Amino acid sequence: MQNRKATIQKFFLGRHFTDGMIFKVAIYVLLISIGFVYLYPMLYMISNSLKSQSDIINPMINWIPSEFFMGNYQSAFRVLNYFSTFYKSWLVTLLPALIQTAVTSLIGYGFATFNFKFKKVWLVLVLLTFIIPPQVYMIPRYVMFFRLYLYRTPFSIILPALFGQGLNSAIFILIFYQFFRMIPKSLNEAAEIDGASQGYIFFKMAVPLSVPAYITSFLFGLVWYWNETYISSLFLDSSNANLQLKLANFVSEYQAVSGGNQNLVMLNEGVRLAATLLIILPMIIVYFTMQRWFVEGVEKTGITGE
């Protein structure tokens, strides 16, 4: 009898509580309910973007539309001018992300491998660039690009990335710094004695060892540039606008496409949610195909820094 009671107790409470049944159930309940709150906007978006006007108004229809209505997507496609805008978005996303990854890896390698004068000072300054709110230097940058005729061109976004001053570049420099520091210095010295140049050591030894850091940095750069709107809203005009800007100005874009006000009634929740979904879709595809690089990347690249 005593024994059975102990077994039951052990089943529910475990030997030290954290391996008991109650604890397990509590964790699943918490995770599932929080997960639902997370997914709620997504589910809401998918469901309502597939509803026709009458379905949206109908209080009887909650999650599943009476028919799958594609009209919202057609309108959203037209208003966003999707394919052409998509191309422009990639220009200010893919290029800066690629360039930024390459450049910050060089910088990070420099910091990790060599002992040069004022290294600590420069490292602190790298960190500082991350903390300074962009607003303080964006106005002069704006004037600078304006004078150089780079304003309203993708160059105003690409150029800072080329010089290691892109979006969150400091984080990437630190990631590469951490990563390259893990490569033993003796390896570098041995190659040097064998007569390898520093360029050769970097490209033939350091880079191949650091593929995970490259992939993770590139993916984060891609996502951050895709979602960035402050810089692009300052530096790009409507003819170069990316998808995010089109979404931000969706109502006026809609008016421009439909030619006047009369159609504004048709601009409903469904259309706007369809547009939103179309904009996050490319990143969702990237995320689910490259997922393990995102979540494991944070651990592997030592972003957590000691």
Next chain:
Amino acid sequence: MKKPMARATRENIYGYTFIGIWVLGFLIFMVYPLLTSIFYSLNDVRFTADGIRTTFVGFDNYLKIFQIEQGFVFVESLTAFLQQMVLQIPVIVVFSILIALLLNQKIKGRGIFRSIFFLPVIISSGPVINELISQGAGGTNIFDSYGFITIIESTLNPGLAKPIVDLFSQIIIIFWFSGVQILIFIAGLQKIDGQIYEAAQIDGAGPWQSFWKITMPSLSSLIFVNTIYTIVLLTTFSENKVILSIKSNMFNTVTGFGMASAMAWLYALVVFITIGLVAFLFRTKNSRRRT
């Protein structure tokens, strides 16, 4: 035969070859703009047909922030932002620790949950979040429908209830700003040696004690990193009212670049003080533990 260079000289040359581009970029895209921006903030800046015309006005721009209407709007949004941030930072950090702890347990479907919690990082941009909120997908209705908000409003006094209700109305946004922090905490948790917990258990420590005596101290440096990260994330979020106010003042004929720069510096000052305060708090806390 060439005489080999001294080791130190070589390290200097190689080092600067690799980081040279950053130093150059730092001067062009950071130092120069920062100096110019200080200069602008002390001048009345006007766009004219033949370029930019500046007239020195001293600290007038800074003073005017507290005197004219555009300035009031800015100051108001700045104080509102500060209040919000003070509430949001602890919520985000504590929430990400909790999620990290949950995800660090031996459970099935860990990967799936982890990808769900990280998903917002991938898709949340200013316009997307705006659309979600304005179209009612922000998720606040989940809390509304269970009468959560009314309970809080009726039980607490209005001064206390308002920030809490505000917090709840933005709960999704807060959740959505914690993706990276969660991963950083998980990485930290996985580095803690399991044997320490076993040893503590043998000595009779319960889960509660283990958490406060082992887990939290090992996470303390990451809490600091994540607090700073959260501050930067919130202060650079493009739909942040302060940023929007600075941007609209750039192109406002009354204020112009001069006052917008002054506002930007005031904002930067507030951000620096906040970060400095956090750094100070963490340092005193840590030194107390060591003694």
